[in-house]
Amino acid sequence: MQIRTKIALQFTLIVAFILALFSIAIYLLSENYRQKEFYNSLRDRALTTARLLITEPQIDRQLLKVIDKNTLTTLYPAQVLVFNDSNQVAYYNYEADTVYYSPELLDRIRQNRYVETAFSAKEVVGTMYQDTLQQNYVVLAQAEDVYGKQKLENIKDTMIVGYLGAVGLTVLLGFFFAGSSLKPISKINEEITQITANDLQRKLDTGNNKDEIATLAVNFNKMLSRINQSFELQKSFVSNASHELRTPLAAVRSEIQVALQKERTTPEYRQILQSLLSDNQRLIKLTNGLLQLAKSENNEEKVLDENVRVDEVLFKIQEEVLHNNPHYQVYIDYEEIPDDIHWVTIKGKMTLLQTVFGNLIDNACKYSEDKRAEVRIKANKSNCIVSVSDRGIGIPAEEIEHVFEPFYRTRNATSYTGSGIGLSICKRIVKILGGKISVKSEVGRGSMFIVVLPHI
Template identity: 55%
Template sequence: MQIRTKIAIQFTIIIAFILMIFSLAVYYTSENFRKKEFYNRLHDRGILTAQLLKELKVTEKDKKKLRDANKTILSKLNVEKVLMFNDKDELVYASYEAESFLYSPAFLKQVRQNKYVETSDWDNQLTGSVYTDENNKSYVVIAEATDIYGKEKLQNIRNTLITSFIIGITLTIILGIIFAGQSLKPITEINKEITNITAYNLKQKLTVGDNKDEIAQLANNFNQMLERLETSFELQKSFVSNASHELRTPLAAIKSEIQIALENERTNSEYKSTLKSLLTDTQRLIQLTNGLLQLAKSENRENSMAMKPTRIDELLFKAQEEVQSLNNDYKVTVDFDEIPDDDEWVTVNGNETLLLTVFTNLIDNACKYSPEHQADVKIRFNQKQCIVAVKDNGIGIPESELSKIFEPFYRTQNASTYRGHGIGLSVCRRIVDMHQGKIEAQSEEGKGSMFEVTLPHL
């Protein structure tokens, strides 16, 4: 079922419910008003009959005159009968002639007790009143009639309400379909535009319209999603292209060395030299492959990444030991600006393996790019954050390139003579982002650099 049809049906049901409640309220109010008004008129006519009877001598001739008067006076009420009983439940007057009169003594007793009673059957309404004359004699006056005109008016109201209800529902259905179609027309246009968007034309955007309603907001969000997808695809293409380029260099070197070695017979020492060169290139290839794997893992931002309380100082000492064990001439110092009173101030909720990768990369870079192969690491903290600064006195970073160093495979011009592939800093930034932290660089060419990692502590 189309959304337009669903909206029209739901809107029709709501309107139908409102109209039904309104119609029932009008009908119920009209019926109550009709009954009350008719009861009052019956009561008034019954009392009037009693008063007229009091002024006449109670003879058969007078009663006949009164019956004739009742027929004239009460004709508008369509009165069927008016009965009057004394305190002995004896009939003293009837507005019509009959051989017998049916009445309930229990009803007469109820009227005397309550002074006034209203009741009805399927067709007639009946009132019972107590009337007391000047001699302090009490009578029960019963007036019964059918409200033909009132019921006709009520029937007219009922027919009008039913007709109005049917017309209202019909108009609601028609207008609901029209207006729902008009309201959903932008979505229809969006669907048409979406069908034309593929992985090869992500630059195509949806029409936003007036940019004010929810549909415009949906189009905006979809356009932003397309931009993120486009960025992701571009990153993927760049990753594949750069990775292929970086892998091709050591593979080409290995191939060339093997070809040269196979061209002529070599001595044992020459073969050993070739194997050592191959081993160096292989190690470079392994480092590059590990870097690419780290970069790929850092792109995975799934919530399933294991997080636990991790002490930053212990991680830094592990990174120090790891870097120095791989490079005997590297010197790394780790120190606090001030000793923390609470261990939680140097404890973060993070993934130990990934954070160790961050600090290992930063420390290794600091040692690699400084003549003394030395890195100074400082730990400080505040009320909310733990801050690690890695400083060196190396070649520094040109100011014009400082904003690009965290891009994958980017290397500054003055670092081209050093081993590396431009992967480490990109990995560091993404891991720090995953931990809701930030990494910043300060550098001056020829004087060294300082990288500062800020992470929220427990």
């Protein structure tokens, strides 16, 4: 079922329900008013008859019957009965061989002084009347409200016709206004069908930028931007990965081809194998870096499931770096001893923190002539802050904003081995951990990378 039809039907059902309640309420109120009005007329008729019969001696029973028959009233033919204390009929205004009455009803009238009830299709009113001699009479008046019921029937017929007409009109207007309201969505659907994988930069029209449909278009445009960004990252990753892997693979192939051109001595083969091992290690390191970059970009890891002490991670990295590179120098110290151990404890994953600070410390040592990295730890009430400094080649000012881009390498770093993906991995991991990474640098004087991570 289309949304337009669904909205129109729901709107129609709501209006039909409200109109039905309104119509029923009007009908019941009209019926209640008719009944009260008729009962009041019966009571007045009963009291008038009793007063004429009992208090006006010049009017006898036969004359009163003639007056009753010739009275043009909506109560005609109303039947009036007057009973004395002995429940004997003192007067009745209609011809009948036998007068039927209920002694229980008369007793109830004497007890309550006034009773309204119904018998068959007729309404009945019973009331007490007292003459000048303090003698009590029970007066009954009964009649069928033919004219009132006809009016009520006309009201019901009119309301049914009006109800059906209103519901029919609601259906038509519901379809019209639902279609008009959903027209912008139809336009959005048309625009979406024209967007392809090669045209993700195209945006939807946001209309007045105020209503819910405009909000939908804005959010869809944001989603398109994120998808386009992901596609661009994927393209960049594939392109750069292919480029970076091609060079060492080509070198390995060349060395193998050269080795196979002629017979060589054992020391020569050993030298070639050492060179191949070096290239293989470079490939492994590059491949691991690419895998880490892909995981960080796809956010595949659940990284906020451990409490990790940053200082312990740094001392562990120091031990590993010095073990693998004995000529490196790594110094770690606190700028201020934290007041609380939780100030250097973060929510994260130890392997990811090792990747971040391992890359930063390794870079600091690699790009410095003295192979020295200085690490400083400090904390405040919100964050744990780690700075990694070196006295190396530095970064040109115009290139600082690009150093965190995947596979980007500065001009003065091309003579050093590397793939240019380490800092981009660091930035992505720090972002996942809810922190920030920045750099201060001056060419020829060194660099300082600052990592700010929220602690627990």
